Amino acid sequence: MQILLAYASLSGNTREVARLLAAHCQARGHALHCVDVDSADALPALARPRDLLLLGCWTDSAGRTPAEMKRFVAALRDGPGLPPGDRLAVFGTGETQWGMEVYCGAAHRLARFFASAYPVLAIEQMPHGVVDTHTIHHWADATLAHFEGLHDVDPACRHA
Ligand SMILES: Cc1cc2nc3c(=O)[nH]c(=O)nc-3n(C[C@H](O)[C@H](O)[C@H](O)COP(=O)(O)O)c2cc1C
Numbered sequence: 001m002q003i004l005l006a007y008a009s010l011s012g013n014t015r016e017v018a019r020l021l022a023a024h025c026q027a028r029g030h031a032l033h034c035v036d037v038d039s040a041d042a043l044p045a046l047a048r049p050r051d052l053l054l055l056g057c058w059t060d061s062a063g064r065t066p067a068e069m070k071r072f073v074a075a076l077r078d079g080p081g082l083p084p085g086d087r088l089a090v091f092g093t094g095e096t097q098w099g100m101e102v103y104c105g106a107a108h109r110l111a112r113f114f115a116s117a118y119p120v121l122a123i124e125q126m127p128h129g130v131v132d133t134h135t136i137h138h139w140a141d142a143t144l145a146h147f148e149g150l151h152d153v154d155p156a157c158r159h160a
Pocket of ligand 1: 008009010011012013014015057058059060061062063064093094095096098102103104105124125126
Protein backbone atom coordinates (compact mmCIF):
# COMPACT_ATOMS: atom_id res chain seq x y z
CA MET A 1 0.00 0.00 0.00
CA GLN A 2 1.00 3.67 -0.27
CA ILE A 3 2.00 5.14 3.08
CA LEU A 4 2.89 8.72 3.99
CA LEU A 5 4.89 8.98 7.21
CA ALA A 6 5.07 12.56 8.51
CA TYR A 7 6.88 13.34 11.73
CA ALA A 8 7.81 16.29 13.97
CA SER A 9 11.10 15.98 15.83
CA LEU A 10 13.03 18.61 17.74
CA SER A 11 16.09 16.66 18.84
CA GLY A 12 15.97 13.45 16.79
CA ASN A 13 14.14 10.88 18.97
CA THR A 14 10.95 10.83 16.92
CA ARG A 15 12.98 10.98 13.70
CA GLU A 16 14.71 7.74 14.74
CA VAL A 17 11.38 6.01 15.45
CA ALA A 18 10.22 7.25 12.03
CA ARG A 19 13.36 5.84 10.41
CA LEU A 20 12.86 2.42 12.01
CA LEU A 21 9.18 2.36 11.04
CA ALA A 22 9.92 3.43 7.48
CA ALA A 23 12.60 0.77 7.01
CA HIS A 24 10.31 -1.91 8.42
CA CYS A 25 7.31 -0.98 6.29
CA GLN A 26 9.48 -0.81 3.18
CA ALA A 27 10.98 -4.21 4.00
CA ARG A 28 7.41 -5.52 4.17
CA GLY A 29 6.89 -4.36 0.58
CA HIS A 30 4.99 -1.12 1.11
CA ALA A 31 5.67 2.13 -0.76
CA LEU A 32 6.45 4.59 2.00
CA HIS A 33 7.32 8.27 1.71
CA CYS A 34 8.79 9.88 4.83
CA VAL A 35 8.80 13.64 5.54
CA ASP A 36 9.68 15.99 8.38
CA VAL A 37 6.60 18.21 8.83
CA ASP A 38 8.92 21.17 9.39
CA SER A 39 10.66 20.77 6.02
CA ALA A 40 9.96 22.17 2.56
CA ASP A 41 8.97 18.63 1.46
CA ALA A 42 6.02 18.42 3.87
CA LEU A 43 3.32 20.31 1.97
CA PRO A 44 4.13 18.81 -1.46
CA ALA A 45 3.91 15.37 0.16
CA LEU A 46 0.25 16.02 0.97
CA ALA A 47 -0.54 15.87 -2.73
CA ARG A 48 0.76 12.31 -3.04
CA PRO A 49 -1.84 9.52 -3.21
CA ARG A 50 -1.88 7.45 -0.05
CA ASP A 51 -3.80 4.72 1.69
CA LEU A 52 -2.49 5.34 5.19
CA LEU A 53 -0.97 8.29 7.03
CA LEU A 54 1.44 7.62 9.89
CA LEU A 55 1.88 10.73 12.08
CA GLY A 56 4.80 10.92 14.51
CA CYS A 57 5.24 13.64 17.11
CA TRP A 58 7.35 14.68 20.07
CA THR A 59 5.50 16.22 23.02
CA ASP A 60 5.90 19.81 24.14
CA SER A 61 5.25 21.28 27.60
CA ALA A 62 2.30 19.89 29.58
CA GLY A 63 1.53 17.29 26.95
CA ARG A 64 0.98 19.78 24.14
CA THR A 65 1.31 19.27 20.42
CA PRO A 66 4.23 21.25 18.98
CA ALA A 67 3.48 24.17 16.65
CA GLU A 68 5.03 22.59 13.56
CA MET A 69 2.68 19.60 13.82
CA LYS A 70 -0.32 21.88 14.36
CA ARG A 71 0.64 23.73 11.16
CA PHE A 72 0.89 20.45 9.26
CA VAL A 73 -2.54 19.31 10.49
CA ALA A 74 -4.01 22.69 9.49
CA ALA A 75 -2.47 22.32 6.01
CA LEU A 76 -3.96 18.85 5.76
CA ARG A 77 -7.38 20.19 6.78
CA ASP A 78 -7.20 23.11 4.37
CA GLY A 79 -5.74 21.05 1.52
CA PRO A 80 -6.68 17.43 0.84
CA GLY A 81 -8.83 17.26 3.99
CA LEU A 82 -8.51 15.35 7.23
CA PRO A 83 -8.27 11.59 6.74
CA PRO A 84 -10.78 9.35 8.52
CA GLY A 85 -9.55 7.59 11.64
CA ASP A 86 -9.17 4.25 9.88
CA ARG A 87 -6.56 5.79 7.58
CA LEU A 88 -4.35 7.42 10.21
CA ALA A 89 -2.18 5.97 12.98
CA VAL A 90 -0.09 7.96 15.48
CA PHE A 91 3.22 7.36 17.19
CA GLY A 92 5.26 9.58 19.45
CA THR A 93 8.11 9.98 21.86
CA GLY A 94 8.11 11.66 25.23
CA GLU A 95 9.52 11.38 28.73
CA THR A 96 7.75 9.91 31.75
CA GLN A 97 9.58 12.38 34.03
CA TRP A 98 7.09 15.06 32.86
CA GLY A 99 4.31 13.04 34.49
CA MET A 100 2.40 10.00 33.30
CA GLU A 101 -0.74 12.08 32.65
CA VAL A 102 1.13 14.06 29.97
CA TYR A 103 3.52 11.33 28.78
CA CYS A 104 3.49 11.39 24.97
CA GLY A 105 0.54 13.74 25.30
CA ALA A 106 0.85 15.11 21.77
CA ALA A 107 0.58 11.66 20.21
CA HIS A 108 -2.50 10.90 22.31
CA ARG A 109 -4.07 14.28 21.50
CA LEU A 110 -3.52 13.72 17.78
CA ALA A 111 -4.99 10.22 17.94
CA ARG A 112 -8.07 11.60 19.71
CA PHE A 113 -8.40 14.52 17.29
CA PHE A 114 -8.42 12.19 14.28
CA ALA A 115 -10.38 9.44 16.10
CA SER A 116 -7.62 7.07 15.05
CA ALA A 117 -8.69 3.45 14.83
CA TYR A 118 -5.23 2.31 15.93
CA PRO A 119 -3.46 2.24 19.32
CA VAL A 120 -0.83 4.94 19.88
CA LEU A 121 2.82 3.85 19.81
CA ALA A 122 4.64 5.63 22.66
CA ILE A 123 8.42 5.39 22.99
CA GLU A 124 10.42 6.93 25.82
CA GLN A 125 13.05 9.29 24.37
CA MET A 126 15.45 7.81 21.79
CA PRO A 127 14.54 4.23 20.87
CA HIS A 128 17.34 1.89 21.80
CA GLY A 129 17.96 -1.82 22.11
CA VAL A 130 16.07 -4.84 20.92
CA VAL A 131 13.04 -4.20 23.11
CA ASP A 132 12.24 -0.82 21.54
CA THR A 133 12.99 -2.12 18.06
CA HIS A 134 10.67 -5.07 18.63
CA THR A 135 7.94 -2.76 19.99
CA ILE A 136 8.22 -0.53 16.92
CA HIS A 137 8.19 -3.43 14.47
CA HIS A 138 5.29 -5.10 16.26
CA TRP A 139 3.26 -1.86 16.21
CA ALA A 140 3.92 -1.45 12.48
CA ASP A 141 2.87 -5.04 11.73
CA ALA A 142 -0.26 -4.78 13.88
CA THR A 143 -1.22 -1.43 12.32
CA LEU A 144 -0.73 -2.68 8.77
CA ALA A 145 -2.63 -5.90 9.48
CA HIS A 146 -5.49 -3.95 11.07
CA PHE A 147 -5.59 -1.59 8.07
CA GLU A 148 -5.63 -4.52 5.62
CA GLY A 149 -8.43 -6.14 7.60
CA LEU A 150 -10.52 -2.97 7.73
CA HIS A 151 -10.08 -2.25 4.04
CA ASP A 152 -10.14 -5.80 2.73
CA VAL A 153 -6.66 -5.47 1.21
CA ASP A 154 -4.96 -8.57 -0.12
CA PRO A 155 -1.52 -8.58 1.62
CA ALA A 156 -0.07 -10.14 -1.56
CA CYS A 157 -0.84 -6.92 -3.47
CA ARG A 158 2.04 -4.83 -2.17
CA HIS A 159 4.29 -2.48 -4.03
CA ALA A 160 7.75 -3.83 -4.69
C1 LIG B 1 10.06 22.10 26.62
C2 LIG B 1 9.81 20.62 26.65
C3 LIG B 1 8.64 20.13 27.21
C4 LIG B 1 8.38 18.77 27.23
N1 LIG B 1 7.20 18.30 27.76
C5 LIG B 1 6.91 16.98 27.72
C6 LIG B 1 5.66 16.47 28.17
O1 LIG B 1 4.78 17.20 28.65
N2 LIG B 1 5.41 15.15 28.04
C7 LIG B 1 6.33 14.28 27.52
O2 LIG B 1 6.05 13.09 27.42
N3 LIG B 1 7.54 14.72 27.07
C8 LIG B 1 7.84 16.05 27.16
N4 LIG B 1 9.04 16.50 26.70
C9 LIG B 1 10.04 15.52 26.23
C10 LIG B 1 10.09 15.34 24.72
O3 LIG B 1 8.80 15.18 24.16
C11 LIG B 1 10.93 14.08 24.44
O4 LIG B 1 12.26 14.31 24.83
C12 LIG B 1 10.87 13.67 22.99
O5 LIG B 1 11.43 12.37 22.87
C13 LIG B 1 11.61 14.60 22.09
O6 LIG B 1 11.51 14.12 20.80
P1 LIG B 1 12.40 14.63 19.58
O7 LIG B 1 13.83 14.26 19.93
O8 LIG B 1 11.89 13.92 18.41
O9 LIG B 1 12.24 16.12 19.52
C14 LIG B 1 9.32 17.86 26.69
C15 LIG B 1 10.50 18.36 26.12
C16 LIG B 1 10.73 19.72 26.08
C17 LIG B 1 12.00 20.21 25.43
